[in-house]
Amino acid sequence: MKGFKYIVLIGVLAIVGYLVSDLFFNDESYNQAVAKFRENKDLTFRSLSASPLSDSLRRKFNKLDYFEPNRDYEITADFTPEERPEPIAMEMTGGTKEPYHVKGKATFELDGKEHTLTLYQKAGATSDSLFIPFTDQTNGFDTYGGGRYLDALPNGSNIVLDFNRTYNPFCAYNPDFVCPMPPAENRLKVKIPAGEKNFK
Template sequence: MGYLLKDLFFNDESYNLAVQKFRQNKDLTFHSVSRSPLPDTLRRAFTGLKYYEPSRDYEISADFKAEERPEPVAMAMSTGDKEPYFVKGKASFELDGQTHTLTLYQKAGATSDSLFIPFTDQTNGFETYGGGRYLDAIPLGQTIILDFNKAYNPFCAYNPEYACPMPPAENRLKVKIPAGEKEYAKKD
């Protein structure tokens, strides 16, 4: 029994370290002159993004149902324009005693296996960016891991000059997901 508990603790510790490393790398990108979405004045004063504490409760194994024939859609952007994406499938999962479903997309022309998940939840506008957040995940057959600890804000949350996909109505979750990136507090 002791080995089982040690293994469980070690796995959680390793997971938390991996999430922290992911976040440190993102902060380094935001300090970068060439890769940061922050305007120069904010980038110079940038001290790091704010996050919820990592929790394995929000690393969710979901059922993935791929679209047999991915349909193109015109995804609304924060600028009022539309960009082509393909609906690649749906992920269904249990959280807080309810079943939730998210539609997963891939930008037209993308070659990565990673799918794009724009979503909103009940933290938006209170603790997280009001326009929603994003998640990326790679399907593993009929399963996909939705790690909300890696949920992130769109670049337009930091700089209105960016055009960002708006989460579609079917990806508006009626549950709080206190995981991942919090709202960015600008310091002028």
């Protein structure tokens, strides 16, 4: 009987060890994927043809500034599709408007409160990825004052909002660019210290 108890105990410890190592491995893999995503963006910013930076800034550019990856901000939200027959006119930083289709809403909980974001797709876009311009309470402090963007792909009734991959609009780096402004319904009353920080 005593030997049997030892076998059971060893089995339980092995399972716990596997779960802990699997969790660590998943987090490590996730962090590596986010780091690669950021490295690729830095490479783009150094390139002559694709960078939004002016030539003088590009020549001395090293890398963008980010919050450390935090999986608390990789959030699985409820996705409610919404198809409107006509596109809405989204305000742009240059005072113009461009057509975007409303594709649905993402509802999630953060810091004990429920939040909702409207998801868009630019008129004429061929990708299934949805565009989420938003502001939060880090804007103007740690992050760009005009808000940030996020892309996400629905999966049935869910959608993963990975705020670790949020990015700044091009007009954050160069005033010559015209960028979509986050609509009023996407102004979150919560801090999201994740993703790209303010460009300095």
